[in-house]
Amino acid sequence: MLPLASLAANHASRVLPYLVVLAAIGSAHAQALPDPSRPVLTPVWETLSCPVRTAPETGDAASLMAFEQRQRYRDVLGTYLARLPEQVDMALLMPVPSVRVAQIADTYAAARDGGRSHEGQDVFAPRGTPIVSATAGLVYEMSGRFRGGRSVMVLGPGARRYFYTHLEAYAEGLREGQWVEAGTLLGYVGNDGNAATTPPHLHFGAYDFDAASCRFRAFDPLPLMVDRLPSAEAAAR
């Protein structure tokens, strides 16, 4: 082996463990930028500056994930939010169109294990039932790293975040940074993640953005949810 190559190999063997640690912290997930063809609609968000946070020293997986999430908010969230309309949606399209809103048993804020409360609504449907976006927006993240397993996060008008989780599979070709309309296929109902012991369902969460703290806060989406309109009505909207 040439001395230089040997040096490089030796260096790699010393550096590799640190890289593994960094990957475990989550830097492996590079955040896609939003579709560059989208116009800037709400320029105020372009200057969003989320605070620098320090990594938890002995964090559990959940706090490391939250840290990583906020790091990426710092990096790219403003570029996403600026490309969304300022006005929030007054209605959310039922994300499992084959189920009616009236069939949802309201479980928002119900107690969950670990002292958590249920930050969303569950829509039960057979495995593989299509899930569509409740709003227009930009796909911010597609990942299986959440408690709910395979998930799609969409940023919508007015800096709201919508969370679709426990997916069986993603819609073919869907990608981070992509613009979607209300009704665009996102994926299929499953029971991934912490829904492994429950019947397949979509967990649908909705969040408002608090710019002062750079955090999203859950709200109950149910009062805003509407059934899919007949196509003639939808066309006239």
Ligand SMILES: [Zn+2]
């Ligand atoms: Zn749920």
